[in-house]
Amino acid sequence: MAKEASQGENHGSVKPPPEPSPLRKARFFQANMRILITGGAGFIGSHLVDKLMQNVKNEVIVVDNYFTGSKDNLKQWIGHPRFELIRHDVTEPLLIEVDQIYHLACPASPIFYKYNPVKTIKTNVIGTLNMLGLAKRVGARILLTSTSEVYGDPLVHPQDESYWGNVNPIGVRSCYDEGKRVAETLMFDYHRQHGIEIRIARIFNTYGPRMNIDDGRVVSNFIAQAIRDEPLTVQLPGTQTRSFCYVSDMVDGLIRLMEGDNTGPINIGNPGEFTMTELAETVKEMINPEVKIITVENTPDDPRQRKPVITKAKELLGWEPKVKLREGIPLMEEDFRQRLGIPRKN
Numbered sequence: 001m002a003k004e005a006s007q008g009e010n011h012g013s014v015k016p017p018p019e020p021s022p023l024r025k026a027r028f029f030q031a032n033m034r035i036l037i038t039g040g041a042g043f044i045g046s047h048l049v050d051k052l053m054q055n056v057k058n059e060v061i062v063v064d065n066y067f068t069g070s071k072d073n074l075k076q077w078i079g080h081p082r083f084e085l086i087r088h089d090v091t092e093p094l095l096i097e098v099d100q101i102y103h104l105a106c107p108a109s110p111i112f113y114k115y116n117p118v119k120t121i122k123t124n125v126i127g128t129l130n131m132l133g134l135a136k137r138v139g140a141r142i143l144l145t146s147t148s149e150v151y152g153d154p155l156v157h158p159q160d161e162s163y164w165g166n167v168n169p170i171g172v173r174s175c176y177d178e179g180k181r182v183a184e185t186l187m188f189d190y191h192r193q194h195g196i197e198i199r200i201a202r203i204f205n206t207y208g209p210r211m212n213i214d215d216g217r218v219v220s221n222f223i224a225q226a227i228r229d230e231p232l233t234v235q236l237p238g239t240q241t242r243s244f245c246y247v248s249d250m251v252d253g254l255i256r257l258m259e260g261d262n263t264g265p266i267n268i269g270n271p272g273e274f275t276m277t278e279l280a281e282t283v284k285e286m287i288n289p290e291v292k293i294i295t296v297e298n299t300p301d302d303p304r305q306r307k308p309v310i311t312k313a314k315e316l317l318g319w320e321p322k323v324k325l326r327e328g329i330p331l332m333e334e335d336f337r338q339r340l341g342i343p344r345k346n
């Protein structure tokens with residue numbers, strides 16, 4: 001039996017994991033840890049690279065197809081002897097030797113994941129199968145960045161990991177929501193059938209520097225709009241809620257999950273809950289009190305409420321978020337102002 005503890009109810013019997021590379025057991029030659037990050041040129045992925053590269057015992061390999069990510073996010077590491085960057089689409093098989101896989105590759109902003117929904121499903125299903133196949137061949141541990149969207153438009157509030165969700169299987173968000181649900185299923189089937197060491201993080205809305213300025217997600221939209229003196233676009237009804245986690249807290253949680261003994265799924269998010277109207281008012285007050293707030297049409301199936309229960313993350317990972325929304329917004333504003341070339345008014 002694998003030693004790690006599965007979360008949730010009965011996950012069935014688990015085969016022993018495949019053998020990792022003999023280098024891991026070498027007595028005299030202690031090799032570096034080789035860590036693959038799929039989607040590492042994106043927002044969360046590039047912050048994860050920064051953190052993992054701080055450990056001189058880590059070698060980091062990023063694969064990305066640059067659909068929503070950019071080499072710019074990794075420019076400080078290009079050419080570093082412990083860093084490699086590969087242009088690759090995870091829907092194609094990948095044959096490399098690694099010890100850990102952080103599998104993030106997938107467009108995350110609704111406007112991007114809805115742009116080519118069939119590709120989004122392929123990325124979640126075929127991409128995750130390919131990464132699990134790689135994990136099986138080389139005996140690597142694999143972490144999937146799943147999402148709070150597996151809870152759909154939740155009928156239970158706040159959401160803990162035992163909730164099975166309320167997802168429309170045929171809606172415009174389903175390519176992402178159902179794609180991630182299948183990805184979680186594949187992770188557990190490879191775990192039970194082949195003994196793969198898996199970790200599943202259910203990430204709640206995350207924000208911070210380096211988000212695409214035209215990413216379309218709410219925090220980046222509001223901050224860019226406030227800086228550009230454009231009205232903040234609250235999608236109706238404005239009473240829908242989200243809970244926003246700062247990216248450094250998120251990266252800390254992901255690494256703790258990877259290094260710990262629990263498969264998950266584990267919610268990683270900040271339980272501070274805000275309506276979109278409250279968020280707009282906060283951004284207005286903090287960045288540009290002159291700016292207008294307007295309401296605009298929403299898109300179908302927008303979840304009405306979302307807030308994580310993080311008891312498991314606290315108890316099993318010793319993790320909880322440190323950065324409050326009012327502390328994170330100025331850090332993101334600073335980054336956006338630099339990239340947009342718009343200094344603060346006096």
Ligand SMILES: NC(=O)c1ccc[n+]([C@@H]2O[C@H](COP(=O)([O-])OP(=O)(O)OC[C@H]3O[C@@H](n4cnc5c(N)ncnc54)[C@H](O)[C@@H]3O)[C@@H](O)[C@H]2O)c1
Pocket residue numbers: 038039040041042043044045063064065066067068069070088089090091103104105106107108109123127145146147148202203204205206207
């Ligand atoms: N940011 C959030 O609020 C949030 C919330 C829940 C889950 N997540 C998950 O975290 C992960 C990262 O999200 P993010 O916010 O950094 O998004 P992002 O769009 O900035 O990053 C995703 C990265 O994956 C790459 N990618 C997409 N499809 C690919 C493919 N087929 N092959 C190779 N690379 C591909 C993109 O180019 C990009 O660099 C995603 O899996 C997302 O579902 C994010």
Ligand SMILES: O=c1ccn([C@@H]2O[C@H](COP(=O)(O)OP(=O)(O)O[C@H]3OC[C@@H](O)[C@H](O)[C@H]3O)[C@@H](O)[C@H]2O)c(=O)[nH]1
Pocket residue numbers: 108109110147148149176203204205206216217218219221222233234235236240242276298299302303
């Ligand atoms: O300009 C905007 C953009 C968005 N919104 C609203 O803000 C809320 C959040 O929308 P976002 O697009 O930022 O993100 P969502 O919460 O809908 O989805 C996200 O959830 C978690 C992750 O898996 C993904 O990053 C993404 O799917 C929604 O209610 C949306 O209607 C606005 O009010 N104005």
